[in-house]
Amino acid sequence: MATVAPSAWQTEPVPSDPRGWVDRAAEVAAVLSTDAAARDKAGATPYAEIQLLKDSGLVTLLGPVEHGGGGQHWPTAYRVVREVAKADGSIGQLLGYHYLWNWAARLVGTREQWELVEAEAARDRWFFGGAVNPRDNDVVVTEDGDDLVFTGRKSFSTGSKVSDVTVLEGVLEGTQTHVFAIVPSGSEGLTFHDDWDNIGQRLTESGTVTLDGVRTPWASAAGFVDRVFQPRVYNTLNVPTIQLVFVNLYLGIAAGALETAATYTRTRSRSWLHGGYDRAVDEPYVIDVYGDLTAKLWAAEALAEQVAQEGQKLHDDPDAVTERARGEFEVRVAAVKAVATDVALEVTSRIFEVTGARATAGAEGLDRFWRNVRTHTLHDPVAYKRREVGRLVLTGEIPEPTWYS
Template structure:
């Protein structure tokens, strides 16, 4: 991968406003786009790509400004994720997950815990990974004096080998209480397995991980005071927040697919020999398809932006979040997740109708957009998102906070 050096990024003025941060993301995306298809085929661990995110400062976007962070909010973060995903869906996912795991200390932890984590993360430009696959209930947490010991296995651990710190999750032995803790990714007993071999999102380092007696102090257990968890409704905002991350890298991938396809159509697609047109861009079905797909994408982008603003109101005043406001927000997230899934799948599959047979070569790599969307949209069934919306409309029913709602 060809990236600019840390010195090059340091010579540029540091972004200060949301618009400047989004522009910085666009500059990073331009670097990623130069060899995105080749890197997708190679499937190598994205060490250089994560270094680019660090050098450009994007990893500190949500961090406190007084400690070197960007001091931005989730509205900006979602736009940044979308911008990066236009060029590389895998890196967009990695960055979006990083933002969530960085913010997880604030979602779940005490003020003392999250202030410490956010300061250290911003100062050191930590990149976060997470071994928090909720469908795997085989990580047990035991007590050993003032330490907690995590033992078990997770099927997925996004970020794994390219992360500096990893969020762990397990169930405290003999209870139904979940424990979250942030540990260095090179902790003794933490073994990442190089077994992520899926058709899409190939550079997300989402393979399995073994936890063989990973130790961390009790004091690092997020939200626990004197070994008792102090719950807040805000704790449950992790799911709609990460689902909105999903939405935005889906939309970024779809936008990248459209932009890439349009460039191909303008320069390389041939008009149909019986259509009576000299240029592919004059073919009525080509013009109609691009107009149709763009209109659909713009519509769901507008909804995503509106929902992001609604979510930011909750993040701005965590102690005021109620079951009602949390539930209403989750319904809105469910609605945009359903639409983003459908539109992104349509865009990334239909671009071939307007690029032509020659665009399907491996070298072009246009299939990566569809493979990336198809792979991640299977994370949880979209029908259940529509169900949340339908039950809310018909009965005023709020989604029960779970690992997926």
């Protein structure tokens, strides 16, 4: 990165309210936006970008105040992801996944476990990665005395090389029991491969990871007491929580695309020679497209914020979360996920209609917004999200908790 973090971050305290944190995220986005297109093209490992997130304090947003964290709630975290994603979708994704993996200890672990993890993470400004691709079932966990040993591979490990700690997941040998544990990313036997080469989200370090006998104490197995897992309905809230990260990632990328395109149209687009207008901003069809896309984006953002508030009520009282409440929330998340996917894909593709042929030049980098949205929205089929909504409407059925619902 050619730019540096604002010096005020070194002397000013971290923000104390949601508005302050969103403003801080906007400052981070301003730094990222200066060379976002060039960094996307280079595809280099984003060490400097992650340091920016640490320097700004954004990585501590959900952490306990008494240990240096922001003490904020999920609706603020989603807004922060959206703000950062406006400038750089890859870094927005990394930050959103970090929030989920940081919170995973609370979702799955015992109180003693998550209090310890959250305190250390906030104090030392850990950045979290995760090797938890649910479609790969080839990580086997074996017991060796007081240790667990993880062996196998995962196709995706978002955050990998830039993380301080990594959330591992595997199946305990001879059982159907999944085990989650947090280990240092430099652990012996944990190897991240530089094989992420996709058309979008190019800086997310989401390539393959192999686990060759990665060891961690049994005591670090999240949610286990005396080597027996203690299930709660709240454990299953990981899916709707990360799906809302996706929603805000898409909406942030779409907002960034629209803002970037509007600046281009105002300053560089030429009016059509047969249109009868001197400026592109005065052409009725250009005005109509911007109005149409903006209205759709605003509506999706409003729904996303409403659903985030609904989810926070569940986070506020984890032990009271029922299967019905969790299921109805998942359907609300599915609905906004479907809407956000459609809106983001439309915005990022249609901006070229109102910027013009010269805006397709590689140096402009406008294509990165569409490439990023198109890549990540393939994470899981949006048709199955709409199916969840339709079934609830027609039959009252809520989705069974799975890795994707």
